[in-house]
Amino acid sequence: MMATRFQRVVLSGMLIVASFVLRKTAASPVIADGFMLGAAMVAGIPIMRKAIGAIRYRILGIDALVSLAVIGAVYLGEYWEAAAVTFLFTLGDYLESRTLEKTRASIKALFNMMPDVARVIRDGQEMEILLEQVVKGDTVIVKPGERIPVDGTVIEGNAYVNQAAITGEAIPVNKESTDRVFSGTVIESGYLKIRADRVGEDTTFARILQMVEEAQDKKANTQKFLESFSKYYTPLIIVFALLLYIVTKDLRLSLTMLVIACPGALVIATPVSIVAGIGNGARHGVLIKGGEVMEKLGQIKALAFDKTGTLTEAKPKVTVIKSFGMEENELLMIAAIGESYSEHPLAKAIVNAVQEKLGSISEFAEESEIIPGQGLKAKVRGRNYLIGNRKLMLENGVRIEQEQEEYIRQEEEQGKTAVIVSDVERVLGVISIADTVRTDAKQLIADLKRLGIRKIVMLTGDNRRTAAAIAQQLGIDEHYAELLPEDKVRVLREVAQQFGPAAMVGDGINDAPALASADLGIAIGGAGTDVAMETADVVLMSNEIKKLAYAIGLSRATVRNMKQNIFFAIIVAALLLAGVLAKKVSLSSGMLVHELSVLIVILNAVRLLAYRQ
Amino acid sequence: MITKYYQLETLTCPSCKAKIENALRRTKGVENVEVLFNSSRAKVTFNELIVSSDDIKRVIEGLGYKVLGER
Numbered sequence: 001m002m003a004t005r006f007q008r009v010v011l012s013g014m015l016i017v018a019s020f021v022l023r024k025t026a027a028s029p030v031i032a033d034g035f036m037l038g039a040a041m042v043a044g045i046p047i048m049r050k051a052i053g054a055i056r057y058r059i060l061g062i063d064a065l066v067s068l069a070v071i072g073a074v075y076l077g078e079y080w081e082a083a084a085v086t087f088l089f090t091l092g093d094y095l096e097s098r099t100l101e102k103t104r105a106s107i108k109a110l111f112n113m114m115p116d117v118a119r120v121i122r123d124g125q126e127m128e129i130l131l132e133q134v135v136k137g138d139t140v141i142v143k144p145g146e147r148i149p150v151d152g153t154v155i156e157g158n159a160y161v162n163q164a165a166i167t168g169e170a171i172p173v174n175k176e177s178t179d180r181v182f183s184g185t186v187i188e189s190g191y192l193k194i195r196a197d198r199v200g201e202d203t204t205f206a207r208i209l210q211m212v213e214e215a216q217d218k219k220a221n222t223q224k225f226l227e228s229f230s231k232y233y234t235p236l237i238i239v240f241a242l243l244l245y246i247v248t249k250d251l252r253l254s255l256t257m258l259v260i261a262c263p264g265a266l267v268i269a270t271p272v273s274i275v276a277g278i279g280n281g282a283r284h285g286v287l288i289k290g291g292e293v294m295e296k297l298g299q300i301k302a303l304a305f306d307k308t309g310t311l312t313e314a315k316p317k318v319t320v321i322k323s324f325g326m327e328e329n330e331l332l333m334i335a336a337i338g339e340s341y342s343e344h345p346l347a348k349a350i351v352n353a354v355q356e357k358l359g360s361i362s363e364f365a366e367e368s369e370i371i372p373g374q375g376l377k378a379k380v381r382g383r384n385y386l387i388g389n390r391k392l393m394l395e396n397g398v399r400i401e402q403e404q405e406e407y408i409r410q411e412e413e414q415g416k417t418a419v420i421v422s423d424v425e426r427v428l429g430v431i432s433i434a435d436t437v438r439t440d441a442k443q444l445i446a447d448l449k450r451l452g453i454r455k456i457v458m459l460t461g462d463n464r465r466t467a468a469a470i471a472q473q474l475g476i477d478e479h480y481a482e483l484l485p486e487d488k489v490r491v492l493r494e495v496a497q498q499f500g501p502a503a504m505v506g507d508g509i510n511d512a513p514a515l516a517s518a519d520l521g522i523a524i525g526g527a528g529t530d531v532a533m534e535t536a537d538v539v540l541m542s543n544e545i546k547k548l549a550y551a552i553g554l555s556r557a558t559v560r561n562m563k564q565n566i567f568f569a570i571i572v573a574a575l576l577l578a579g580v581l582a583k584k585v586s587l588s589s590g591m592l593v594h595e596l597s598v599l600i601v602i603l604n605a606v607r608l609l610a611y612r613q
Numbered sequence: 614m615i616t617k618y619y620q621l622e623t624l625t626c627p628s629c630k631a632k633i634e635n636a637l638r639r640t641k642g643v644e645n646v647e648v649l650f651n652s653s654r655a656k657v658t659f660n661e662l663i664v665s666s667d668d669i670k671r672v673i674e675g676l677g678y679k680v681l682g683e684r
Contacts, residue, residue: 005622050632050677057636061628063677097623104651216651234628267626275651 005094008043012087015039019083036079043086044070060234065258068238072255073587084588085259092595096268099602103276103609104216109283113165113184114205118149121193131200138196147186151198151205154179159190166205167285167542207533208541212282215289216275222562223270223291237261253583260576260590265597269565272605277558280611286551287539296520297538297555301500303453304492306514307460307470309507310524310545312435316345318353319416322407323429329358331429335421337363338378338387342370346419349433375419386422398422404430415469437470440546445474447549455499459488459514488514503538505548522548557611565601572597614644617666619655619673620682624648632676640664640672 019035022028044067051063066089073082117128121139131149134140139155142148148161160172165184172188175181181194184205200206237258245254274291281288288294308314321328336354339347340361354361367379374395375388386392390408393400400408400420404427408418416434420427445456458479460467467481480491488504492514496502504511504518507525515521516535523536525543533539540547576593579585585593624630630648633655637646642663647656657669670680 046677053636053676054632057632057639057676059628059632059635061632062626093625096625100625101623213649213652213654217647217649264626267628271651 005090005097008046009087009091009094012039012043012083012090015042016083016087019079033079036083037074039083040070040074040079040086043090044082047086047089060238062234062264065234065237065261069255069259069587072251072258076251078252078587081587085591088588088591088595092591092598095595096598096602099599099606100272103272103602103605104279105609113147115147115149119143134196134199136196136199138199140194140196142187142192142194144187144189144191148181148183148192148194149199150183150194150196151203152181152194152196154181154192155195156193157191159192160188161192162186162188163542164285166208167544204533208282208287211287211289211533212278215287215293216278217290221292221295222566223274233261252587253580256580256585256587256590259587260580260585260594261573264594265569265572265601266566268598269569269601270562272602273558273562273565273608276605276608277554277561277611280609281551281554284547284550285541285544286547286554287533287541288551288555289537289539293520293537294555294558296501297503297552298559299501300503300520300552301453302455302457302495302498302502303448304457304459304488304495304502304504304514304518305476306488306504306506306511307458307462307467308435310505311441311458311470311474312437313543314435314507316349316417316433316435318349318431319434320411320432321429322432324404324427326428328429331421332431333358333361334380334385334428335387335419335431336361337380338365338368338376338385338421340364341368342376346417346433350419350431384424385428386424387419389418389420393420393422393427396424398425398427400427412465413469415466435466437473438543438545440544442474444546444549445476447546448552449475451549451552453552455495455502457491457495459483459491459504459511461485485511485513489517492518505545522551524548554611558608561605561608565604568604569597569601614658614660616645616656616658617669618684619657619670619680620684621653621655621673622679622681624650624653624678629678633673633678636672636676637669640669643669 015035016039019032019039022032022035047063048067051061051067054061054063066085070082070086073085114131116131118131118134119126119128119141120134121141126141134150140150140152154175154177156177158174158176161175161181162172163182163185166182175192181192182205183203241254241257244257245251270291274294277294278288288297305311321332323331332350332354336351339350351361365378365380368376370376371388371392374392375386378385378387386396386398390400408420408430411418411430411432416432419431419433421429421431448456456477458467458471458476460479460481461483462481464481467479471479483491488511492502492504496519501519503520503522504514505522505524506515507523512535515523520538521536522538522540523533524540524545538551540551572593576585576590580590630650633648634646637643637655637657643657643659645658649656655673659669666683673680
């Protein structure tokens with residue numbers, strides 16, 4: 001049976017030591033040589049097996065180069081060199097796989113976040129079953145400290161849930177009846193009964209894992225170049241070593257040439273950095289889909305934001321209540337009762353405001369009539385009211401005083417929607433409603449400017465006044481309002497032509513075309529919205545938009561790390577080559593430096609795991 | 614036609630990836646191969662009437678890479 005890499009390293013190392021001891025204790029040098037040869041075989045045979053296996057499929061790899069060198073060394077009677085080369089190569093391989101696992105560890109850690117069992121209710125009985133046996137529609141029970149095993153809807157209970165596995169955000173959120181919960185998240189306190197909507201491979205968490213895994217292997221351009229280069233490199237080196245032998249008749253020199261020319265550090269330079277970078281991102285709720293995306297994200301010069309749902313929460317809220325005579329809460333209450341049958345977002349904002357300020361509403365409108373595009377007429381507590389816009393007032397003969405009109409215009413200039421409340425004769429008051437800007441949006445724009453982004457624009461289908469007000473509030477360079485989805489694509493192209501690579505940031509719901517056509521599409525709040533996760537190149541799982549600055553910083557750090565690695569690998573290769581040609585580097589010391597350089601490259605990438613903003 | 618993932622020992626050089634992919638591609642019955650270097654996994658789509666999962670494992674192990682698991 002095949003021994004593990006570790007066993008081979010230990011065994012061949014012990015044989016080498018034994019051989020030295022035997023030589024010192026003046027036993028027969030033949031036996032010492034035998035031990036040395038044994039060491040070379042223990043470590044070397046698996047290498048040769050791999051080389052032969054590969055040659056059968058017409059691939060010349062590093063294994064072939066090392067095998068050739070070892071056979072040559074044995075032929076020359078250089079048993080120590082043969083043993084040293086194979087030992088170092090195997091040891092290097094072992095250490096590299098251990099350190100490489102470290103760069104991949106943050107992704108592995110994600111995989112361990114799935115529970116093995118789930119507690120479900122079947123036939124009225126609570127029972128524990130294996131995760132694979134849970135089916136859609138099952139009722140799942142989750143207790144404090146446990147991970148939620150499915151994507152589902154809460155049907156009973158109340159709990160604080162840590163959603164870090166999905167969003168990277170460690171502050172627990174409250175979940176209660178009808179809320180959606182995700183698999184892989186943890187209940188910190190409380191208890192939930194959940195209806196399973198998605199199980200197994202269909203859950204958001206499983207899909208994130210799959211995407212992360214595929215992203216790691218989507219190559220950076222630099223990497224593609226290096227790999228195509230190394231395909232021709234190995235055969236070329238063999239030819240070169242052969243020529244070197246023909247010219248110099250120095251077999252030793254030619255063999256050393258074979259070993260040190262292996263492009264190990266150079267080929268591994270890019271993938272290790274990328275994997276570490278993607279792993280770091282995944283742990284913080286940022287999904288970066290591959291090496292190429294990583295390279296692009298760092299080079300972005302312009303950013304276009306969608307407004308609604310991206311810079312704002314897409315939840316209109318009552319911001320100011322202005323009353324002309326009546327008590328403000330009374331005005332709000334009448335409006336809320338009047339709107340109690342309406343599904344309009346503005347109506348919901350008013351109803352929510354009452355529930356927040358005054359508690360639940362126990363009355364309903366006695367009569368109500370919705371007038372599309374204007375508002376509604378309602379009978380509340382025996383009196384008739386009009387709730388809506390200017391047009392509603394005008395058409396029903398309600399006079400708007402000049403002072404009132406000025407106030408309304410002033411509110412509208414600030415990007416708010418003014419809902420006018422009147423009785424059949426006079427305006428009683430104005431309720432201003434606005435979409436609230438995300439609390440971290442302003443910080444983000446400032447951070448992005450600090451990162452040297454040259455142009456930040458906002459694209460929206462909303463009206464000019466609202467757009468202008470929000471752009472000004474956030475410090476956005478330019479805004480484009482009243483756009484249709486195809487207009488967004490056009491503006492984006494213009495921005496990219498003028499300022500360089502441009503990314504589109506959206507919530508993926510109404511801006512999918514722009515996300516897909518941009519140099520780079522970035523979706524926020526990706527957890528749970530499939531379209532966003534599929535179409536975007538970078539997905540911020542949570543709604544925390546400020547993570548975008550972290551993502552850009554991370555990708556720059558990753559690209560920098562990658563460049564350091566490539567630079568280092570080339571320098572080492574050049575020095576070794578010069579050393580060999582000057583006959584200062586032997587077979588074994590060449591191998592030692594080569595393996596060390598690979599390790600250093602990997603360790604450099606491990607540093608990326610510690611990247612914070 | 615089925616798709617299986619084979620977990621391999623940690624791959625340390627990208628040339629391993631090319632090796633395994635080429636070898637499997639030349640195996641009869643194998644429709645599609647992708648070796649995920651970073652997760653050290655081979656994703657193989659094959660016709661189970663022509664080639665068995667054990668055959669595929671034999672090809673990979675014949676190249677000198679241990680197969681740690683499959684799913």
